[in-house]
Amino acid sequence: MNPLLSVRDLRVRFSVDDGTVHAVNGLSFDLETGRTLAIVGESGSGKSVANLAVLGLHDRRRTEVTGSIRFDGTELTGASERELTRVRGDRIAMIFQDPLTALSPYHNVGAQIAESYRRHRGASRRAAAKRAVEALDRVGIPQAAARARSHPHEFSGGMRQRAMIAMALVCEPDLLIADEPTTALDVTVQAQILDLLASIRDEYGTAIILVTHDLGVVAEAAQDILVMYAGRCVENGPVRDVLDEPRHPYTRGLLASTPRLTGDVHAELTAVEGVPPSLLGPPSGCPFEPRCHYTGLVEGDLCRTVLPPLLTEGGRGSACHIPHPRFTTEKDR
Amino acid sequence: MFAFLARRISSGVLILVTIIVVTFGLFYALPRDPARLFCGKICTPEMLAAARRNLGLDEALLTQLWQYLSGLVAGRDIGDVHCAAPCLGYSYITQRPVLDVLFERFPVTLSLAAGSSVIFLVVGGGAGLLAARFRGTWVDKGATSFSLAGSAMQVYFVGVIALYLLVDQSQLMSRPGWTSPLDDLAAWFGGLLLPWIILSIIFTATYTRFTRSTMVETLGEDFVRTARAKGMPGRTVFFKYAARGTAAPVITLFGIDAAVLLSGAVITETVFNLPGIGKLAVDSVTNADLPMLMGVTLVAATAMIVANIVVDACYALIDPRVRTS
Numbered sequence: 001m002n003p004l005l006s007v008r009d010l011r012v013r014f015s016v017d018d019g020t021v022h023a024v025n026g027l028s029f030d031l032e033t034g035r036t037l038a039i040v041g042e043s044g045s046g047k048s049v050a051n052l053a054v055l056g057l058h059d060r061r062r063t064e065v066t067g068s069i070r071f072d073g074t075e076l077t078g079a080s081e082r083e084l085t086r087v088r089g090d091r092i093a094m095i096f097q098d099p100l101t102a103l104s105p106y107h108n109v110g111a112q113i114a115e116s117y118r119r120h121r122g123a124s125r126r127a128a129a130k131r132a133v134e135a136l137d138r139v140g141i142p143q144a145a146a147r148a149r150s151h152p153h154e155f156s157g158g159m160r161q162r163a164m165i166a167m168a169l170v171c172e173p174d175l176l177i178a179d180e181p182t183t184a185l186d187v188t189v190q191a192q193i194l195d196l197l198a199s200i201r202d203e204y205g206t207a208i209i210l211v212t213h214d215l216g217v218v219a220e221a222a223q224d225i226l227v228m229y230a231g232r233c234v235e236n237g238p239v240r241d242v243l244d245e246p247r248h249p250y251t252r253g254l255l256a257s258t259p260r261l262t263g264d265v266h267a268e269l270t271a272v273e274g275v276p277p278s279l280l281g282p283p284s285g286c287p288f289e290p291r292c293h294y295t296g297l298v299e300g301d302l303c304r305t306v307l308p309p310l311l312t313e314g315g316r317g318s319a320c321h322i323p324h325p326r327f328t329t330e331k332d333r
Numbered sequence: 334m335f336a337f338l339a340r341r342i343s344s345g346v347l348i349l350v351t352i353i354v355v356t357f358g359l360f361y362a363l364p365r366d367p368a369r370l371f372c373g374k375i376c377t378p379e380m381l382a383a384a385r386r387n388l389g390l391d392e393a394l395l396t397q398l399w400q401y402l403s404g405l406v407a408g409r410d411i412g413d414v415h416c417a418a419p420c421l422g423y424s425y426i427t428q429r430p431v432l433d434v435l436f437e438r439f440p441v442t443l444s445l446a447a448g449s450s451v452i453f454l455v456v457g458g459g460a461g462l463l464a465a466r467f468r469g470t471w472v473d474k475g476a477t478s479f480s481l482a483g484s485a486m487q488v489y490f491v492g493v494i495a496l497y498l499l500v501d502q503s504q505l506m507s508r509p510g511w512t513s514p515l516d517d518l519a520a521w522f523g524g525l526l527l528p529w530i531i532l533s534i535i536f537t538a539t540y541t542r543f544t545r546s547t548m549v550e551t552l553g554e555d556f557v558r559t560a561r562a563k564g565m566p567g568r569t570v571f572f573k574y575a576a577r578g579t580a581a582p583v584i585t586l587f588g589i590d591a592a593v594l595l596s597g598a599v600i601t602e603t604v605f606n607l608p609g610i611g612k613l614a615v616d617s618v619t620n621a622d623l624p625m626l627m628g629v630t631l632v633a634a635t636a637m638i639v640a641n642i643v644v645d646a647c648y649a650l651i652d653p654r655v656r657t658s
Contacts, residue, residue: 057561061469081567089564096562101555105654106577116563151653167563 003030010067023049025231036208038222046231056084090120093168097180099160103152110148135166158189194221230287237316247318345638371425387412422624431628442609446594448529453536461544483538492604509605528605551578588644596633
């Protein structure tokens with residue numbers, strides 16, 4: 001079966017005053033219907049930029065996107081704005097980090113949802129309004145008919161994100177891109193939103209890309225994981241396998257910096273020292289090399305000079321010069 | 334909405350009364366003697382004393398203030414003249430009630446302000462939107478350059494040149510002047526066209542720049558990106574979402590400008606010899622016509638208060654967040 005979304009060698013570059021930012025540098029991944037892929041990375045790792053590029057929401061004047069984004073057999077890179085407006089909101093929907101700023105303060109919630117349905121389904125005003133109320137009801141907003149007439153500022157943070165999800169769902173999209181959907185929310189509300197996303201995936205068979213920097217969210221909500229660093233995929237695979245036995249030093253670092261409920265509560269968390277490289281002029285070698293504790297395992301200055309390719313084996317990929325069997329048997333540090 | 338208006342109007346009245354009291358104190362603390370001005374060129378000490386008594390200037394300052402305030406409500410007699418309510422005082426120079434003169438002058442200023450506002454809102458706002466829509470292209474650069482050049486076009490300079498070239502030399506435009514629109518609509522329009530255009534140049538420049546920058550900022554907002562992510566076509570995103578976010582700041586700016594314009598465009602009225610409030614203010618200052626100057630001050634204060642209330646009401650219509658708070 002062909003995957004629903006197939007991204008190949010995606011590169012996104014945009015010009016700023018100081019030069020050219022290489023935000024995404026050859027990203028490839030596949031996503032199948034009904035699955036959730038978590039894309040994980042630090043701020044500036046290119047995870048949001050890559051997803052905005054899927055929908056063509058980047059600033060076209062400043063940004064150059066190359067590579068291939070095939071969605072259900074259609075090529076999206078280089079597609080006209082006209083073609084993209086037909087896909088956006090209908091077959092691919094997106095929800096954003098901060099629902100307060102992402103929803104229009106000037107229009108009521110019901111109208112914002114109905115608008116999308118009218119646009120894509122050509123429904124009448126009345127039918128679209130009814131549909132908006134159903135969508136709000138589906139995402140668990142009480143008294144949906146009355147709340148549809150409220151404005152976003154009259155909602156709580158969790159309710160706003162629910163409304164945002166209702167807006168994304170109203171046309172029953174095949175793919176939902178959720179860009180840090182729980183970052184701006186309380187922990188208790190986070191879990192509710194993740195549950196909601198999972199139930200939607202199971203009910204409609206929607207594929208979900210979950211962009212996050214929270215590994216706890218990943219473990220809870222996703223089946224597959226893709227770890228990004230400096231605009232590249234450094235490790236991918238099934239969530240369980242990757243989190244249990246990470247192969248890339250960066251993934252190990254991320255895990256070591258995340259608190260766990262199992263094991264020693266007093267164990268110290270370790271930060272990944274240093275900062276990500278400037279994307280203005282990416283280094284020729286492994287971008288993680290300056291922060292890596294394992295470069296001693298590699299002969300010569302391979303890490304500094306040669307970019308490690310992403311090698312895939314048995315459904316798992318890792319972009320590191322250290323061959324993984326040897327890497328995983330080595331003691332930490 | 335009704336409670337909102339009632340609250341704002343009552344606080345507006347309170348502000349006006351405060352302004353009256355302060356201006357009153359300020360003017361009567363000045364060394365010019367109103368009775369001396371009223372008395373005229375040939376003035377004996379007896380005539381001066383009679384004038385002072387007639388005008389009530391021999392009373393204590395507080396009594397005079399009380400007379401002024403009660404005159405607003407009930408009318409009063411000043412000397413042998415009756416000044417009907419609402420009485421804003423009596424001008425010693427023009428020998429007429431202040432209110433009559435204001436009523437005569439205000440239509441001129443109102444016409445000037447309204448006409449030029451239409452021009453700079455449409456041209457400036459439109460150019461700003463176009464520049465934002467085609468940011469970085471020649472449209473944007475053209476609008477920005479024109480706006481920069483326009484900011485330097487001071488009325489006392491451009492106005493005089495335009496008068497000379499377009500009216501005196503070539504007769505391309507009719508001579509500026511005031512005709513009541515009730516008497517002759519075409520003459521009213523012809524007489525104001527050049528002042529409208531000249532006065533609106535600087536404002537057009539400001540509004541182009543302001544609309545452009547606000548629009549560019551709004552286009553970068555998250556909710557505009559959401560509208561795009563929903564598959565809304567560019568026109569909908571631009572007008573329904575971004576332009577709406579731009580309207581509120583532009584209206585706020587316009588509220589202040591409208592109030593200033595309604596208080597009289599002093600230079601424009603002087604250059605084109607239009608008998609408006611601005612010209613009246615200049616003449617009153619020159620002649621030390623204190624009651625008239627006080628009337629002009631009140632017109633300016635009222636314009637500012639009314640403009641503020643209208644702006645706030647518009648704000649509530651545009652932005653539902655204002656309605657609830």
